[in-house]
Amino acid sequence: MRHRCLVLALTIASIASMTAFADDPKPNDKTLGLKPPEGAKVLLGSTLEAWTKGNGKDAAEWPVVGGAATVGKGNIQTKDEFGDFQMHLEFNVPYMPNAKGQARGNSGVYLQGNYELQVLDSYGLKPQSNDCGAIYQQIIPAVNACKPPLQWQTYDITFHAAKREGDKVVKKARLTVVQNGLTIIDDKEISPPPGGIGGIKEGEAGPIMLQDHGNTVQFRNIWIKPLES
Numbered sequence: 001m002r003h004r005c006l007v008l009a010l011t012i013a014s015i016a017s018m019t020a021f022a023d024d025p026k027p028n029d030k031t032l033g034l035k036p037p038e039g040a041k042v043l044l045g046s047t048l049e050a051w052t053k054g055n056g057k058d059a060a061e062w063p064v065v066g067g068a069a070t071v072g073k074g075n076i077q078t079k080d081e082f083g084d085f086q087m088h089l090e091f092n093v094p095y096m097p098n099a100k101g102q103a104r105g106n107s108g109v110y111l112q113g114n115y116e117l118q119v120l121d122s123y124g125l126k127p128q129s130n131d132c133g134a135i136y137q138q139i140i141p142a143v144n145a146c147k148p149p150l151q152w153q154t155y156d157i158t159f160h161a162a163k164r165e166g167d168k169v170v171k172k173a174r175l176t177v178v179q180n181g182l183t184i185i186d187d188k189e190i191s192p193p194p195g196g197i198g199g200i201k202e203g204e205a206g207p208i209m210l211q212d213h214g215n216t217v218q219f220r221n222i223w224i225k226p227l228e229s
């Protein structure tokens, strides 16, 4: 009898956990291929015309094939600078079974050249502050919304810049990030983490920078729409 009760209890528990699992929202393709809305600027369509090398002067040299740019030859940054904005981008991390942690499909999207939204192969991991979807060393994604490597993934970003009064920051930047259709950062206050272009004060307009961390991450379909602050 005791054995039966235990089996029954375990069965109920496993059905309950399966139901919970089934209800968890899954990463999806709803925003894959999202078209730029009116007023948006295309940053990566078929060329890297909108970008320079990390020195801010020379033409960006990442190879672009079929609209997909592959990381190589250093960071790149947009020619334009941005304040508040809505942005869409798609990325694809390589399959690197022999690499671990930060060496596995690492790149990054620097907002205003200051705040790194991490790109990494973090498929199936419990999210940490240096995983894909994290603001590096600061904000842990609410859920793991990563797809496996070699699949196109999306970030849909809403960024409100910090506000300055003279030398003082009177309001921190705020950020919402949707990864593969799931909200991973929901209107969180952020400060500049380590790294970035340097020399851009918190709250000043800055370019978008894409990081070369030595891994062949790909990007495509990047557009940005300035917002009223």
Ligand code: MG
Residues within 6 Å of the ligand: 106, 107, 108, 116, 118, 119, 211, 213
């Ligand atoms: Mg990175």
